Amino acid sequence: MVKTGKDKLKDTHHTPKKHKNQHEVDRFFNKKHSTLSFAGSNPSAYEEDTEMSEDGDSDRESSTAQTTTYEDSDACHISRAFLKKCLAQALSPVLKELSDIKMDVKHIGNRVDELENVHAALLSHSTVTQQAVVSQQEHLNAAFLQLEDQEKRNRRKNIRLRGIPESVTPEALKAAAVSIFTDLLGVERASQVVIERIHRALRPKPAPGEPPRNVVCGLLSFVDTAALLQKARDSQGIYYDKCITTNVKSCFSKMSQQARRILKPLTDILRDRHIPYRWLYPFGLSVMINGKPLMVRQPADLQKIWTVLQVNPLDIPSWLPVHLPTSFPELPPSDGWSLQTKVKSPRRTPT
Structure with missing residues (x-):
């Protein structure tokens, strides 16, 4: 009866007769046992010990292992063309995405350039418009002042009498004015004053208890008007009908x-x-x-x-007759923008 390998392992210590290669078998099992003891913690150590045990075999086994190694290296051989093909297939979608991103960035750059040009044009237009509005405002104010000066020149010979009661009829207004002029200039000088027209101020008649309307007197000569105004400023008070205080003012x-x-x-x-x-x-x-x-x-x-x-x-x-309710807002500066430039990567030298 021939015992199997397992029975041999079990009965090794009971067999008194040893094989001629017993020392090699003992060495193999000793290394196998030591390898399995720590293979769970370091699997690579098992492989190293196995290789070391295989180095101690016969030349035939060594030649067989070398032949097997050569065959495995031939099967795993990777050519440069194969690497290029794999890289090309792997990088193809990435390159496509990068190309799309490059086109998007270029499109965004063009749009930004157009927006900057439009923004600069709007700023320039706003600045010119603001300057034109300010200039037109100055010209309009100058024109209104000239018209106002012409109106004042037409009114420069007029004087206004304040305080004449509303009970004085329009027909009696001239006599009331002559009485006031006589009180200021005297009888002789007042007789030389020529009244061209006289009337009440053009506004509704006031209610009882309110101040009366002014009386506008248009004189023929500005000299008479200036003399009356000077006397009115120097006098302590002007009275009409000896009890009613009146004022003589310029007509503006x-x-x-x-x-x-x-x-x-x-x-x-x-x-x-x-x-x-x-x-x-x-x-x-x-x-x-x-x-x-x-x-x-x-x-x-x-x-x-x-x-x-x-x-x-x-x-x-x-x-002023023409003025802006608020000042113009301050416009942002339009300078300082840089043109789009292409950044070149540094040249790489082969190593």
Whole structure:
């Protein structure tokens, strides 16, 4: 009865007779046992020990192993053409995506260039429009001031009488005016004053208890008007019918009255400090401060007055007929844009 390999392994220590190659068998099993003891923790060690055991075999086994190794290397041989083909297949979708991305970036760059050009054109157009509007505003204001000056020249010979009761009829207005002129200039000088027309101010009749309407007198000569105004400023009071106080004022246009009303806070400060000033034609204000004349024609000229007077600037609106409600917004700068450039990668030198 022939025992199998397993029976031999079991009965090895019971067999007193040893084979002539028993030392090689013992060495094989010893290495096999030591390899299996730590193969679970380091599988590569098992392979190394196996190779070392195989190196101790016969030449025939060595030649057979070499033949097998040569056959395996031939089966796993990878050519350069095969690598190129695999890389080309793997990189083909990536290159396609990169090409699409490149086209998208180029398209976005073109759109950005167009947007920058349109933005620059809009900024240029807005700047030109703003300058044109400011220039037109200045020209319109100059034209309105000239028209206002012509209207004031037509009114320069007129005077306004305030305080004449509404009970005085239109036919008696001329006699009332002559009585006031006589009180101011005297009988002889008042007799030389020629009244061309006289009437009430063109507005509805006031209700009882309200101030009466002004009486407008159109004189023939401006000299008479200037004399009456000078006497009215120097007199302590003007009376009509010996009990009613009246005032003699210049006849201004509506625009001049509104502008003077707007500049009243400034004129009040000048009066309090006893600083002389006078009105200009076309409309303006001339102020003499420390022997230096300052003229106010536009709202921007007020800053000089506040600086010289050393007072906090007052909130005085514009009195010009044409003015913008708000200033133009500040436009962003259009310079500093760079053109699209192509960035070249550095040249690679072979290693």
